[in-house]
Amino acid sequence: MVKDDELYQLYVSATARGSGLAATLLADGEARIATNGFGTGWLACAIGNDRAARFYEKNGWRRVGNMIDRLDTPDGPFMLNVWRYEKELTSPSP
Numbered sequence: 468m469v470k471d472d473e474l475y476q477l478y479v480s481a482t483a484r485g486s487g488l489a490a491t492l493l494a495d496g497e498a499r500i501a502t503n504g505f506g507t508g509w510l511a512c513a514i515g516n517d518r519a520a521r522f523y524e525k526n527g528w529r530r531v532g533n534m535i536d537r538l539d540t541p542d543g544p545f546m547l548n549v550w551r552y553e554k555e556l557t558s559p560s561p
């Protein structure tokens with residue numbers, strides 16, 4: 468999903484992992500953020516999610532530090548320390 472300049476909740480089923488599908492979804496999300504008018508996209512990744520981190524990094528995202536992510540849960544907001552990733556994006560050609 469894309470919300471303004473944020474890409475979040477990216478996942479594919481276990482059987483689709485390693486197939487290249489996730490990279491296609493990621494590229495689509497990046498294009499949507501750029502079309503929204505943002506030059507840089509960001510996402511939060513759970514600390515220690517090494518597979519996701521490797522996936523983002525091989526697709527041009529860079530870890531810029533840690534941040535506190537505010538997650539909405541049925542019991543109210545939950546604050547989680549996460550890795551923040553960013554990528555500079557260019558708008559798709561018309």
Ligand SMILES: CC(C)(COP(=O)(O)OP(=O)(O)OC[C@H]1O[C@@H](n2cnc3c(N)ncnc32)[C@H](O)[C@@H]1OP(=O)(O)O)[C@@H](O)C(=O)NCCC(=O)NCCS
Binds near residue numbers: 476477478525
């Ligand atoms: C994150 C996700 C979308 C990536 O998609 P994917 O199809 O698994 O990604 P890929 O297989 O193309 O890339 C994963 C890379 O991590 C590597 N990897 C696998 N297990 C790893 C581990 N335990 N530690 C480090 N790297 C690992 C893979 O070898 C691959 O790198 P390579 O292409 O250089 O060999 C998918 O794994 C997923 O849905 N995970 C569960 C949900 C999730 O964590 N979403 C991210 C939320 S921030």
